[in-house]
Amino acid sequence: MADSPEKNLMDKIISLAKRRGFIYQGSEIYGGLAGVYDFGPHGVELLNNLKREWWDECVSTRENWYGLDSGMFKNPRVWEASGHTKGFSDPLAECRKCNTRIRVDKALEAIGLMADEKMGEEEINTLFDAHRKEIVCEKCGAHDFSPVKKFNLLVKSNLGDFTSDGDEPVYLPGEACQGIYLNFKNVVDSMHPKIPFGIAQIGKAFRNEISPRNFIFRCREFEQADTQLFIKPNENKEAYEVLKQERMNWYLSLGIRKENLRFKQHENLAFYAKDAWDIEYCYPWGFDELEGIHDRSDYDLTQHQKFSGNDLRFNDSETGEKYIPWILETSMGMGRLFLAVLTDAYKEDEMNGEIRTYLKFNYKIAPVKVAVFPLLKNKPELVAKAREVYLQIKKVIPQALWDDNGNIGKRYRRQDEIGTPYCVTIDFDTLDNQTVTVRDRDTGTQQRIPIGDLEDYLKTN
Numbered sequence: 001m002a003d004s005p006e007k008n009l010m011d012k013i014i015s016l017a018k019r020r021g022f023i024y025q026g027s028e029i030y031g032g033l034a035g036v037y038d039f040g041p042h043g044v045e046l047l048n049n050l051k052r053e054w055w056d057e058c059v060s061t062r063e064n065w066y067g068l069d070s071g072m073f074k075n076p077r078v079w080e081a082s083g084h085t086k087g088f089s090d091p092l093a094e095c096r097k098c099n100t101r102i103r104v105d106k107a108l109e110a111i112g113l114m115a116d117e118k119m120g121e122e123e124i125n126t127l128f129d130a131h132r133k134e135i136v137c138e139k140c141g142a143h144d145f146s147p148v149k150k151f152n153l154l155v156k157s158n159l160g161d162f163t164s165d166g167d168e169p170v171y172l173p174g175e176a177c178q179g180i181y182l183n184f185k186n187v188v189d190s191m192h193p194k195i196p197f198g199i200a201q202i203g204k205a206f207r208n209e210i211s212p213r214n215f216i217f218r219c220r221e222f223e224q225a226d227t228q229l230f231i232k233p234n235e236n237k238e239a240y241e242v243l244k245q246e247r248m249n250w251y252l253s254l255g256i257r258k259e260n261l262r263f264k265q266h267e268n269l270a271f272y273a274k275d276a277w278d279i280e281y282c283y284p285w286g287f288d289e290l291e292g293i294h295d296r297s298d299y300d301l302t303q304h305q306k307f308s309g310n311d312l313r314f315n316d317s318e319t320g321e322k323y324i325p326w327i328l329e330t331s332m333g334m335g336r337l338f339l340a341v342l343t344d345a346y347k348e349d350e351m352n353g354e355i356r357t358y359l360k361f362n363y364k365i366a367p368v369k370v371a372v373f374p375l376l377k378n379k380p381e382l383v384a385k386a387r388e389v390y391l392q393i394k395k396v397i398p399q400a401l402w403d404d405n406g407n408i409g410k411r412y413r414r415q416d417e418i419g420t421p422y423c424v425t426i427d428f429d430t431l432d433n434q435t436v437t438v439r440d441r442d443t444g445t446q447q448r449i450p451i452g453d454l455e456d457y458l459k460t461n
C-alpha cells in the first residue's frame with residue numbers, strides 16, 4: 001500500500017479521526033501502546049450508535065433472543081475446554097536483520113499460499129522454507145527470517161495470583177462469546193426459551209496479535225458483538241442461510257454501500273464446523289474480514305459439558321427430548337464496523353469553489369445529528385435566541401451540538417468533517433419571523449423552516 005491512493009485514503013481517514021475527536025492512539029503522551037486505541041468524544045457517540053443499532057437488530061426487536069453481559073475473567077478451565085490454551089496461536093517469524101515480527105500465515109497468504117490453522121510448526125516451517133525468497137520483511141526488505149514458532153494469542157493476567165509463583169494464569173478473554181456458552185444453562189433456566197433461540201452480547205476481547213496493523217482493524221484490545229443461535233441438531237442449513245442474509249441486510253440498513261460488502265466462504269473448516277463464511281468490507285487496502293458467521297454444530301456446549309461435568313443438554317418440552325443444541329454463531333468486530341462506516345462515509349467534493357471533506361453518515365448513526373449556532377456570536381440577542389432553540393432541540397434530539405467557534409464557513413467545514421447531517425443557524429430574520437435556516441450536509445443547500453416545524457423536519461428528512 002506504500003504511497004498508493006489506498007494509503008493516501010487511509011492516512012486521510014486516520015488524520016480526520018484524530019483531528020475531529022473520533023479515535024486517538026492509546027497512551028499517546030507516553031509514545032503510545034501498539035494495538036490499543038481510544039475512542040474520543042465523537043468516536044464514542046458513533047460507537048454507541050452502532051452498538052445500539054446492533055442491539056436493536058439482534059435483541060430488542062426479536063422474540064426469543066436474549067441479551068447478556070458476562071464478566072471478562074473466567075475460570076481457566078474455560079479456555080482449556082474451548083481449545084484456546086492449546087490451539088489459539090498464530091505462526092510467527094522474526095526478521096534477522098531488523099527484528100520485525102511477521103505473521104507467517106498472512107505472509108504466505110499474500111503470495112497465494114494457505115497455511116492451515118491445523119498445520120504444526122514443522123509443516124509450516126517446511127512450507128515457509130520453500131518460499132523464503134518470495135517473502136520480504138516489510139520494514140527492511142530482507143529475506144532472512146528466524147524459524148517459524150507458533151505463538152499463543154491469549155493475554156495472561158495475574159488476577160488472584162498473590163504469591164507470584166502461580167503457574168496457572170487467569171486469562172483475559174481471547175473471544176467474547178465464551179460468556180454466552182457459560183450462561184447457556186442460566187438463561188434457559190431463567191427465561192424458559194423455546195428452541196430456536198438466541199443469546200447476544202457485546203464484549204471486550206484481547207489478543208496478543210503479532211503485528212497489530214491497519215489502524216483499528218487489527219488491535220490487541222477490541223470489542224466483539226456476538227450472537228449464538230441455539231437450534232435443534234441437524235436443523236442448521238436453512239437457518240444458516242437466513243442468518244447470513246439477515247446480517248448482510250443489516251449492514252446495508254446502516255447505509256454501507258452494497259458494492260463494498262461481500263461474502264467469502266472459508267476454505268479450511270475446523271473439524272467440528274459445518275460451514276463458515278465471512279462478511280468482508282472493502283477497506284482502503286481491499287476486501288477484508290468484518291464478521292464471521294459460523295455453523296459450529298454441538299462443539300462448544302459439548303466441550304463445556306465435558307470439562308465442567310455439568311449437564312448442558314436442552315430439555316425440549318415440545319418433543320420431550322434432551323439434547324445438546326447446535327450453534328450458529330455471528331461474530332463482528334465493533335472496531336472493524338467503525339472503520340467500515342468511517343471509510344464508507346468518507347467523501348471529498350467541491351463546494352463553493354473549495355475542496356471539502358465530509359462524512360456521509362446515515363442519520364441514525366451520525367454522532368451529531370444537528371448543530372445549532374448563532375450567525376454572529378457577539379450579538380447577545382442572536383446568542384440568546386440560538387441557545388433557546390438549541391436547548392429545545394436537545395431535549396428531543398440528544399445528539400445535538402452547540403457550536404459558535406469561528407465564522408459560519410468554518411463551522412460548516414467542521415460539522416461536515418464529523419458528518420453532522422444538519423446545521424441550524426439563528427440569524428436576524430429569526431428574531432422577526434421565528435424561522436431558522438437549515439443547511440443540508442450533502443448538498444449544502446439551505447432552507448428556511450419555522451422553529452415549530454424543526455423537530456419534525458430533522459427527524460423525517
Ligand code: ATP
Binds near residue numbers: 221222224292331
Ligand atoms: P482474522 O482472521 O482477521 O485474524 P479471526 O478470523 O481470527 O480474524 P474471529 O476469531 O472469527 O476472527 O473473530 C470474530 C471477529 O472479531 C472478526 O470477524 C473481527 O471482526 C474481530 N476481530 C478479530 N480479531 C481482531 C483484532 N485483532 N482486532 C480487531 N477486531 C478483531
